[in-house]
Amino acid sequence: MTVDPAPSAAGSPPVLPPAVPPAAPRRRGAGWIIGLSLSLVLLLLLAAGTGGAWLIWQQRERVLASRVMSPEQQSTIADAFAAASDKVTATQQATTDYESDRRAWDDEHAQVEEWKTRTDSPLLAVPNPGGSAIPGPDPDGSAFLSSIGADRVQVAFDAGDDNCGYHLSERTGYEIVVGGCYSTRYPSWLFLAWDPGMESSVWPVFVHEAMHWYQYQNYYPAFLAADRAGVTDDQYGPELEADASCRAVYVYGIPASDYVDTSSPCDIEGWYDGWLLDHLASLGVQVTEPVASDYEVLEVVRP
Ligand SMILES: [Zn+2]
Incomplete structure (x- = not known):
């Protein structure tokens, strides 16, 4: 910004000397008065111009001074900018995380809903040495299955490879065994087999397998989420087994002692409905x- 020192340009009135010199003393007097007046006007205008320039300069100094920040002020502003930038980055990341988790969640639930509609039936490979009826008042288990909402579920009395529990029992070296299995390949089937002499243990094993059905009806999306989180089923296998037996004990009144000497004892202190989900959550x-x-x-x- 520049300030003109000369006042004439600042819109001063057009005061001009007379074009013709005065011929008479009277006129000279008048000319002197005009000259004096002109000088006064010029002086006044010059003073006003200087004062204006000074005021403007002062103002400029004040503005400039107000723009100067202390190191503390500068650092506060830098921090604020850094924090704002961090927040933008964090917000973008959070949005991406939410969208990705949401997609995965919806996807896993859709997969499970589709899985529930499957009606694959196993081919019975090896007949159960114990026969084709559960000892006791509910030979095909349908009354119990119906009572837990598993009307569509059937028992496959099969000692073949699909019966993982029966084969697991064989490998432990026992002479006679009872074993069952629930496989997601056959959503509506429970495998059950036993050797003669094991009749008294069949019902608890049957109920345990039915509890696996329950787990997959209710927790399968969480098992898929575990895969997604890199938590393998080996990492929660013992808890899955214990949860099935404990549900049989705590909800359906099977004596805990019936599971003590099995591969799936109910050894969770203070088990409650939802315990398995909480356990999975604790694994991330x-x-x-x-x-x-x-x-x-x-x-x-x-x-
Ligand atoms: Zn089991």
């Missing part, structure tokens, strides 16, 4: 629906 598995608000980036609170 997402067991609850992703909610956008859980992904919000919180403001950094500075002391």
